[in-house]
Amino acid sequence: MKKPSREPVDLLPLTPAVLHIMLALVDGERHGYSIMQEVANRSGGKVRMGPGTLYGSIKRMMADGLIEESDARPDPALDDERRRYYRLTGFGQRVVRAEILRMEQIVQLARHLTVNQESMGGAL
């Protein structure tokens, strides 16, 4: 029953599971198993998320306002009506962008430091 934080940076850094789920939802809504498949596919099978981690993360992401349930059924004929679909909220999209920016800054810093190290090593 807590009030959600409305500033994206307050939620950073995201846990790996939350980030993977958000990236799986960037290009559209998906149901739980479809998120699991997408995460596995995008990581070349290296990251496999089980139902407990997935729905634990979904519960907290819904409470934080990062994702919401969608009422659309992309293919009603093929689909089981009990499946719930999830999508990023506007706030969730801002959070995932802020997280990517944060990671970029770390990567830049790391590159900068290692390049400096190498050039110093070369000078010695």
Place this chain on the structure above:
Amino acid sequence: MSDLTPDQSFSAQLYRLLLFCYPASFRRAYMTEMMQAFRDCYREFMHHQSRWSLLRFWQLMLGDLAISLVVEYKRVVITWLKHPLEERQIQMAMNITFAQRTDIGLKRDLNEDSMMSFLPDDARQLQEKGALFVVADGLGGHSDGELASQLAVNTVKEVYYQDDAGDRAEALRRAVLAANERIQQQNLAKSSQPSEWTMGTTCVAVVLLEDTAYVANVGDSRAYIARGDEMRQITRDHSVVADELRAGIITKEQVKDHPQRNVIYRCLGEETVEVDIFTEGVQEGDKLLLCTDGLCVLVDDDELRSIVQRYDIQESVQRLIDRANELGGPDNITAVVAQVA
């Protein structure tokens, strides 16, 4: 599931039992979906038909179970430690208030809307099954519509609170399906032709339990959630105009004069019916509005929002009804507002 192999059936039974290790609130919200994901995963792993498939599959599932159990219980403990005892008791008692009102409107001879708000007196029942709110808009000649909508709200309540299955969303779905069956039986008993349809009803039902609202919907009555300055429709109308509006065929302004504005393509009383289920996280201060189309067709979303936000719940329902009547009151009007405090 029609294609269950004995192995899968055994694995699924075992996993279902293991899910009982999770905290009850988590299980209630996600058990059905987790079982579905489990079965999908099982099929994917077995598709490779390697002798190690089953082992690798269970390795993933048990590893996931162990890690997520630690995370879920850690959260439970942190929540308990954060809240002082008195606050915890209040939270467990679920402080929900509600107001409800129905009105015949200015043009109809009968009020065919029905509504029901139920907060169990028994604290244990409230804690396990939550509070229930149902609104139904009956359709049919003479007093048939009234009968159908009453049958719907009563059956949903009766069946929902008798259902002891863990998953509350599924229990609510089953309750709405049971209402459909009862109304259909009445239809069959009354008409000489099996296909002849005499009555039906819309039905929107909301269960408020802990930090979640479970919403079931058939037809064009609505549920909204209001938080802070925002209010959003949770349900999706099963009406011709709503579909055309979503598809961009007509504009909002064209809805009121549309020749098929009253046509819905899903209602209770049919041979089969599909029930939409939504789950919404709720927070302290949130309000939920349930209403029939006699209100929301006339009063636009902005005005609904401003009334619900501005006034306390008792005054809100009265003002909502009054506003619909000011705008002509062509249909029966029903509004239920519930607040989580």
